[in-house]
Every structure is written in structure tokens, then in C-alpha cells.
Amino acid sequence: MKKNNPPRKQSSIPSKIPPRTTWVVFLVILLLNFWLVRLLLPGAEEPVTVPYTLFKQEVGRGNVRVIFSRGETIMGRFKSPVSFPADGESYARPGGTAGSSSSEGMVVVDAFTTTLPFFLDPGLEEFLIGHGVVISAKPIQEERGPIATILYSFGPGILLIAFYIWFFRRAAGGGGGMGGGLMGIGKSKARRYDQEAGPKVTFEDVAGIDEAENELVEIVDFLKDPKKYTRLGGTAPKGVLLIGAPGTGKTLLAKAVAGEAGVPFFSMSAAEFVEMIVGVGAARVRDLFKQAREHAPAIIFIDELDAIGRARGHAAIGGSSEQEQTLNQILTEMD
Structure with missing residues (x-):
């Protein structure tokens, strides 16, 4: 009598990292890079716009150290900071810490324009030369140290290159999980069932196809004790073709064989082999058999094999050619 077992659990497979997470990580690293550069190696502060009258008065007092002229724009630095109101209507000369502001709205100016x-x-x-002002040929706001200049110039580019190297290595490695990753399109999408991960399926769970069970008993015995046959020169069959209408228990019977033998069971639909990209089907077949060999002895179950089946000897174009390549690769792996 058929048992009503609870749904079987699949073996745990590492979850695929969503592609969006990759770009979020990249943006966070990029922002962190600029923040660290500005924190550890700050450049010159942004100049504050001051009236031309204030500039002339400070030159007359001998408080302007250096200027740089570009057209009608003059940029420079004071020898000692000047307190300048935010409204620009009046100012007081007492110095302070550059870049700070007082409670009365006064901003302490060091670099100006x-x-x-x-x-x-x-x-x-x-007038400038007479008051000892240095007329520079280099923009004031570009005064940075050599290390800061190198980081500002090459830091973002190096970070971007490092990100792409990391991204493509991760993609080439499969991106986590079977068939994952940008370059993992040739990876097998087979689902692996381990007998230890859930309820064990045996011949007792299969009913109504006793003749088929009797045909598979020898395969189960071979998987349990292969030396019993190999020392006499026997070999296991390359495969078993299960033919029947949908819902007659072909998949359950294949799982029962794996359960009776106590070996891993890989299940995949034939329709999952073929894609729009040429050669993907054959690549997935190779990867599927590679996984099975790594866990040998194992059973591979390909459902709906007629999805890639076709008659030989006919000219094949387009999708039919891809199906034929996939089928030929299956036959090659079974040899």
C-alpha cells in the first residue's frame, strides 16, 4: 500500500546574491573612498567670495599673502584670517580660526575670491607688488600635497578597476549556487536530493508498476555492491529509459531507485538545457555529469527527454541544431 510521506526537503544550496546588492556595495565603497580621502588628506578649503573693496583694504594693510588671477577673477589667501559677515555689508578684522563662524553670523575667511x-x-x-603680495601662477584651491594629488587623481580609477576585477571573478565563479552568476549560464540547473535531507523514498512508495520495479532491482543491487559485479567483469548499464504517460510515476520510481541504493539523486528537466545562446545545452550537460561524478555513485534523472529528442539524418538549423548538440552531448557523457 502506498505511503503518504510528507514533502521531501531539498539539500541546502547557497542562495544567489541578488545583482542589485553588488551595485549597492560598489556605491558604498566609492562613497567611503571619497570620504576617507577628504577626512585623512583634506585639500584646500573652498574660497569665500569677498567684496573688491575689502580685498584692496587688506592689501593696503599688508594682510594678503598670495593671489592668483584668472580673467576678472582673483583668488588668494590672507596672512591672518579675516572675520567677514555672511551678508557682506561690513566686516571686522580680528582673526580667528579659518572656516569657522561666530554667533553673530561672522565667517572667518582665510582663502578668498x-x-x-x-x-x-x-x-x-x-599696488600688489608694493605691499609684498606674491602673484602666483598656480590656482590657490589646487594646492594639495603629493599624496593627496595621487589619491584624488588615481584613487577612483583604481577603485573602479578593482571592483570590475572582483565582479567578473565572482561572476565567473558562478555567483553562488548552481547556475548562478553572470558567466554561470552554462552551469547545470539540476536539483540534488540527498537521502539524509528528507524522508527516504523506496519501492514501497511505488505502486502499480511491479514489472518496472523488478527490472530495476539489479541496478539497485549494483549500486549497493558494485564489486560483486566488477570482479566478475560485469558493468552497470549506461542508463534506463522510463517510458509512460504523464503522472504514471516515472520520477517517483527513479527517486525510489536512488533511495533503495542510498545514493544522491540529480533531477533536471530536458527543457532546462536549451537556451537561446548556442552551446548552452551541451555545457549544462557537461556540468551536470561533472557534478554527478563528484558525488559518485549517483543517479541522474532527466525528465521530459523528448523535449530535446529528434530524428537523426535531417538537416538541422536554429533551435533544432541546439537540441541535437545537447542530445549528442548526453550520449557522449553516457559512453
Whole structure:
């Protein structure tokens, strides 16, 4: 009498990492890279825009150390920071810490930028030189150390290259799980059932096909004790073809053979071999048999084999050619 066993559990397989997680990790690493560069090797602070009048007054006081001119824009640094109001209407000269601001809305300015008036200032050069101002040929805000310059220039590029190397190595390795990963399209999608992972299926669970069971008893005995046959020169059959209408218990019978013999059971539908990409079917067949050999002795069950079956001797094009290659690869692996 047929037993009503609970659903079998599949062997645990590492879950595939969602592709979206890869890009999230990359963005987090990229942001962390820029944050660490700015934290450990900060560059020059952004210049504060000041009125041209304030600039001239500070030059007259001898408080301007260096300037850089680009067109009508003048950038420079004060010798001692200047307290400058955010509204730009008035300022007080007492110094402070550069970049800070007081409760009255005063901003302490060290690096500044200003704009020449439209009528220009013909005596500005002599005025600057006369007060000891250095006229630089290098932009003020680009003053960085050599290490900071290297990191700012090559850091993002090196990080991007390292990410792509890591991504493609992970993809080539299968990306976790059978058939996973960008380059794991040729991986087998077979599901592996271990007898230790769930209820054991035996011939007692199969009813109504006693003749087929009797034909498979010898295979079970060979899998249990192969030396019994090999020392006499016997070999196991290359495969068994189970023919029957849908729902007659072909899959259950194959599981029962594996359960009686106590060997791993790999199950895969023939329709899962063929894809739009040429050669994928044959590659998946090779990977399926490779997995089975690693766990030998084992049983491979290919359901709905007629999905890739065809008559030989006819010209094959397109999808039919892919089906023929897949079928030929199965026959080659069984030899």
C-alpha cells in the first residue's frame, strides 16, 4: 500500500546574491573612498567670495599673502584670517580660526575670491607688488600635497578597476549556487536530493508498476555492491529509459531507485538545457555529469527527454541544431 510521506526537503544550496546588492556595495565603497580621502588628506578649503573693496583694504594693510588671477577673477589667501559677515555689508578684522563662524553670523575667511570691477584697476599690479603680495601662477584651491594629488587623481580609477576585477571573478565563479552568476549560464540547473535531507523514498512508495520495479532491482543491487559485479567483469548499464504517460510515476520510481541504493539523486528537466545562446545545452550537460561524478555513485534523472529528442539524418538549423548538440552531448557523457 502506498505511503503518504510528507514533502521531501531539498539539500541546502547557497542562495544567489541578488545583482542589485553588488551595485549597492560598489556605491558604498566609492562613497567611503571619497570620504576617507577628504577626512585623512583634506585639500584646500573652498574660497569665500569677498567684496573688491575689502580685498584692496587688506592689501593696503599688508594682510594678503598670495593671489592668483584668472580673467576678472582673483583668488588668494590672507596672512591672518579675516572675520567677514555672511551678508557682506561690513566686516571686522580680528582673526580667528579659518572656516569657522561666530554667533553673530561672522565667517572667518582665510582663502578668498573676488572679482575685478568692470572698469578694471590699472594700478593694481604695482599696488600688489608694493605691499609684498606674491602673484602666483598656480590656482590657490589646487594646492594639495603629493599624496593627496595621487589619491584624488588615481584613487577612483583604481577603485573602479578593482571592483570590475572582483565582479567578473565572482561572476565567473558562478555567483553562488548552481547556475548562478553572470558567466554561470552554462552551469547545470539540476536539483540534488540527498537521502539524509528528507524522508527516504523506496519501492514501497511505488505502486502499480511491479514489472518496472523488478527490472530495476539489479541496478539497485549494483549500486549497493558494485564489486560483486566488477570482479566478475560485469558493468552497470549506461542508463534506463522510463517510458509512460504523464503522472504514471516515472520520477517517483527513479527517486525510489536512488533511495533503495542510498545514493544522491540529480533531477533536471530536458527543457532546462536549451537556451537561446548556442552551446548552452551541451555545457549544462557537461556540468551536470561533472557534478554527478563528484558525488559518485549517483543517479541522474532527466525528465521530459523528448523535449530535446529528434530524428537523426535531417538537416538541422536554429533551435533544432541546439537540441541535437545537447542530445549528442548526453550520449557522449553516457559512453
